[in-house]
Amino acid sequence: MARAATNRRKLVLTLLAWTVGIAMFFPILWTALTSFKTEAEAIASPPSFLAFHWTLENYAEVQARSDYFLHFMNSVVISLGSTLAGLLVAVPAAWSMAFVPGRRTRDVLMWMLSTKMLPPVGVLIPIYLLFRDSGLLDSRIGLIIVLTLINLPIIVWMLFTYFREIPGEILEAARMDGAGLREEILFVLLPMAVPGIASTLLLNVILAWNEAFWTLNLSASQSAPLTAFIASYSSPEGLFYAKLSAASTMAVAPILILGWFSQKQLVRGLTFGAVK
Amino acid sequence: MGEIVLNRITKSFGDVSVIPPLDLTIADGEFVVFVGPSGCGKSTLLRLIAGLEDSSSGAIRIDGKDATALPPAQRGLAMVFQSYALYPHMTVRNNIAFPLKMARMDKAAIDRKVEAAAKVLNLTSYLDRRPGQLSGGQRQRVAIGRAIVREPTAFLFDEPLSNLDAALRVNMRLEISELHASLGTTMIYVTHDQVEAMTMADKIVVLNAGRIEQVGSPIELYNRPCNRFVAGFIGSPRMNIIEGAETGGQAHAIGIRPEHLALSTDSGHWAGTVSVSEHLGSDTFVYVQVDGVGTLVARAGGEFPVRHGDRVWLTPQPDRLHRFDAEGKAL
Amino acid sequence: MATAHSRAAARLTMAPAVVLLLGWMLIPLAMTLYFSFLRYNLLMPGTEEWIGTLNYQYFLTDPAFFTALGNTLALVGGVLALTVCGGIGLALLLDQPFWGRGIVRLLVIAPFFVMPTVSALVWKNMLMNPVNGLFAAVARGLGLQPFDFLSEAPLSSIVLIVTWQWLPFATLILLTALQSLDRERLEAAEMDGAGAVDRFVHIILPHLARAMTVVTLIQTIFLLSVFAEILVTTNGGPGNATTNITYLVYSLSLLQFDVGGGSAGGIVAVVLANIVAVFLMRMIGRNLDL
Numbered sequence: 051m052a053r054a055a056t057n058r059r060k061l062v063l064t065l066l067a068w069t070v071g072i073a074m075f076f077p078i079l080w081t082a083l084t085s086f087k088t089e090a091e092a093i094a095s096p097p098s099f100l101a102f103h104w105t106l107e108n109y110a111e112v113q114a115r116s117d118y119f120l121h122f123m124n125s126v127v128i129s130l131g132s133t134l135a136g137l138l139v140a141v142p143a144a145w146s147m148a149f150v151p152g153r154r155t156r157d158v159l160m161w162m163l164s165t166k167m168l169p170p171v172g173v174l175i176p177i178y179l180l181f182r183d184s185g186l187l188d189s190r191i192g193l194i195i196v197l198t199l200i201n202l203p204i205i206v207w208m209l210f211t212y213f214r215e216i217p218g219e220i221l222e223a224a225r226m227d228g229a230g231l232r233e234e235i236l237f238v239l240l241p242m243a244v245p246g247i248a249s250t251l252l253l254n255v256i257l258a259w260n261e262a263f264w265t266l267n268l269s270a271s272q273s274a275p276l277t278a279f280i281a282s283y284s285s286p287e288g289l290f291y292a293k294l295s296a297a298s299t300m301a302v303a304p305i306l307i308l309g310w311f312s313q314k315q316l317v318r319g320l321t322f323g324a325v326k
Numbered sequence: 327m328g329e330i331v332l333n334r335i336t337k338s339f340g341d342v343s344v345i346p347p348l349d350l351t352i353a354d355g356e357f358v359v360f361v362g363p364s365g366c367g368k369s370t371l372l373r374l375i376a377g378l379e380d381s382s383s384g385a386i387r388i389d390g391k392d393a394t395a396l397p398p399a400q401r402g403l404a405m406v407f408q409s410y411a412l413y414p415h416m417t418v419r420n421n422i423a424f425p426l427k428m429a430r431m432d433k434a435a436i437d438r439k440v441e442a443a444a445k446v447l448n449l450t451s452y453l454d455r456r457p458g459q460l461s462g463g464q465r466q467r468v469a470i471g472r473a474i475v476r477e478p479t480a481f482l483f484d485e486p487l488s489n490l491d492a493a494l495r496v497n498m499r500l501e502i503s504e505l506h507a508s509l510g511t512t513m514i515y516v517t518h519d520q521v522e523a524m525t526m527a528d529k530i531v532v533l534n535a536g537r538i539e540q541v542g543s544p545i546e547l548y549n550r551p552c553n554r555f556v557a558g559f560i561g562s563p564r565m566n567i568i569e570g571a572e573t574g575g576q577a578h579a580i581g582i583r584p585e586h587l588a589l590s591t592d593s594g595h596w597a598g599t600v601s602v603s604e605h606l607g608s609d610t611f612v613y614v615q616v617d618g619v620g621t622l623v624a625r626a627g628g629e630f631p632v633r634h635g636d637r638v639w640l641t642p643q644p645d646r647l648h649r650f651d652a653e654g655k656a657l
Numbered sequence: 658m659a660t661a662h663s664r665a666a667a668r669l670t671m672a673p674a675v676v677l678l679l680g681w682m683l684i685p686l687a688m689t690l691y692f693s694f695l696r697y698n699l700l701m702p703g704t705e706e707w708i709g710t711l712n713y714q715y716f717l718t719d720p721a722f723f724t725a726l727g728n729t730l731a732l733v734g735g736v737l738a739l740t741v742c743g744g745i746g747l748a749l750l751l752d753q754p755f756w757g758r759g760i761v762r763l764l765v766i767a768p769f770f771v772m773p774t775v776s777a778l779v780w781k782n783m784l785m786n787p788v789n790g791l792f793a794a795v796a797r798g799l800g801l802q803p804f805d806f807l808s809e810a811p812l813s814s815i816v817l818i819v820t821w822q823w824l825p826f827a828t829l830i831l832l833t834a835l836q837s838l839d840r841e842r843l844e845a846a847e848m849d850g851a852g853a854v855d856r857f858v859h860i861i862l863p864h865l866a867r868a869m870t871v872v873t874l875i876q877t878i879f880l881l882s883v884f885a886e887i888l889v890t891t892n893g894g895p896g897n898a899t900t901n902i903t904y905l906v907y908s909l910s911l912l913q914f915d916v917g918g919g920s921a922g923g924i925v926a927v928v929l930a931n932i933v934a935v936f937l938m939r940m941i942g943r944n945l946d947l
Binding site: 059060063064066067068070071072074077079081084093095096097110139142145146147149150152158160162163164165166167168169170171172173174175176177178179180199202203206207231252256259260263266267276277278280281283291294295298302303305306308309310313316317320321323 | 663664666667668669670671673674675677678680681682684685686688689692696747750751753754755756757758760761762763764765767768769770771772773774775776778779780782784786789791793794797798821824826829830833866871875877878881882884885888889903906907908911916919920922923924926927929930931933934937938
Binding site: 217219220222223224225226227228229230233237238241242244 | 376378397398399404406407408411412413414415416424425428429472476641655
């Protein structure tokens, strides 16, 4: 009896949870489906779910018409470049905060976090003008610089929370064994922190990939990553649902898959270790 | 060679003084144990010698050279940490080889030394494992191996046995003593366990609140503790301390070790009632509620058949009495 | 717990990050502050002159500012309320035993990884469009008049889109917190006679307080500067109906090329964000044990 009641309860919960799950996922699913339709089928009423003529021509056309691959590479270079540059600066900083904490470490960490709260519009104009005058506007390197800076506090924080879990005695042992600072970090700390560094990398690639204030304002045709490229579809002449869907699917799919893999680290990273 | 001299060393964290001015000379080849209750500054003192902390003032000379401002790596010391501090991502071989690699030694020489150390420590068949795959005792030996390959001026041990179970601890204690006998290198060993101190040390340094209470050989400390703190800390069970009328007026307090109290079931100096008796077979510890004095512990060799509530008499050996003044100093 | 050597090393290793962030914060901010006291329009180069606080007077008395302020608050507040409440509900649901938990979890968190421009375009065109959108088709199928979301209820529509993006985040964090709740505590409460509602109010909610704080804090940081969703869907319109402070400053600066006015707006935005930040940092400081 109890077993039957439990099973009935589980069935109801399953139905409810799947309904909610599919509802949340639906816009993505619908976009992916539409990307395989012809333009006519994409706006057909009533819309068809699966019974349509599946085609890949939208993908080919998006690439042919607007050089999708260029923008994809821009996204890859900018998100990966800014994350690696950020790690380069953040690893030494996080090392010192985690292993040589001083009276002001906490204040520095809080201050770094507070720079994340600076509204980007507060500095939009100077950055725009500085970039215009130094030729960084619409360049990958310019976007890498900006994204490195805006994500640096998060990278430092995440690394700090991971480093903090590594016993300091092991680094002291390395120091006793004759390791200099460089060797201590390269040969002892980093290999031990590989999982933490990997999730920091992953999360920041995701954040940089989806960043849509600076990429929209500082890039035009050449350096535009996918965020800005997709935004160009909002203009009326770009309104081809199937092609928009194809472009969107390609822009979202790689990062969605990365994100699914990193969902555990995501919580920890985004909450600065406050929720594990 | 491995002489270490501390000259007016002090350490304070902010306004808190952890170690007041302290002098100590450790002779070459000596096995010195720093012992004291937790928070007495013994680990801090070891870290000052290691160079993992800066002293606030004073000087440290190692092997005749001023090492006060040298970074840890240049002091020629090796340290075995409480947590062993093995590199979890390296094999045993690479753990032991690490200090040699840092010293830019050539590869053939490194291999030779690692093999030799592994042989001494019975680690040869574990060289390609990682620390996570080893038992506590094996990890401990890897940590020691990492220390001996460097052929340091002196070894520093920071409570190295506290993470091992009791049986293993006795074994490792012997191994470390044997190692010291065969290498003849200066060793400084920190522990809160007076048994380790008594069994291993050539010289014991008893620390309390950052101050050195007494320095001496284990037997000196046992026989002639210079104050009540040392008297209470060395020896187990603790020395009985009696204050008040029983002291006979010549001292503020008298002390007598449990093994120096003769037990009798019919007559003696103090009469009392047994509250607890612990029968170990080899010894019997009897906790006696003495009329007008308080609880005294007595130790009888072999079995002494008494139970809770029995009347017993205790008699101190007069030549084994310790007398202390009001400040706790031995008279 | 360190030596002079390691402290010196610490200062050295910390320096690049601190200098970079300090530069990133101070240099542009000082420039914005300076520009905000100038008459400075990119279309009229060479006419820059010091005009004192005139830009601020214009910006702060512009009705668009009050609309934008209200819209910003409505957007942040609305999305926060929906995501926190929805997140608690979803977390409780996903914490129950059912078949396919792992997959449903993946489905629910997916929207978080969709870039803002894509989600805005997908919602605007494929779902909310009154002619070709799916919602319109469904409405017609039910015999109803299609609803033009972005014209009739523009701000609510944007709140809906942004909520869809952030609900996964809130759910994931609250779920993680929920799973760290000691089951025995719930069982003890049940033994003590607490019903489901009592257990939720007295045990589960207090346990989630910290996670709720964190969700509020982090989302506020991002929600204050929602931009792409507005740019792509409504361009701040109709009128100023969906213009928030971020979008207002953007449109002054880069659409009307009024650098002076835009800078004044930027400074106002910074001041407002700081008021929120002080409050938030207090909260986070208490909740993050360092």
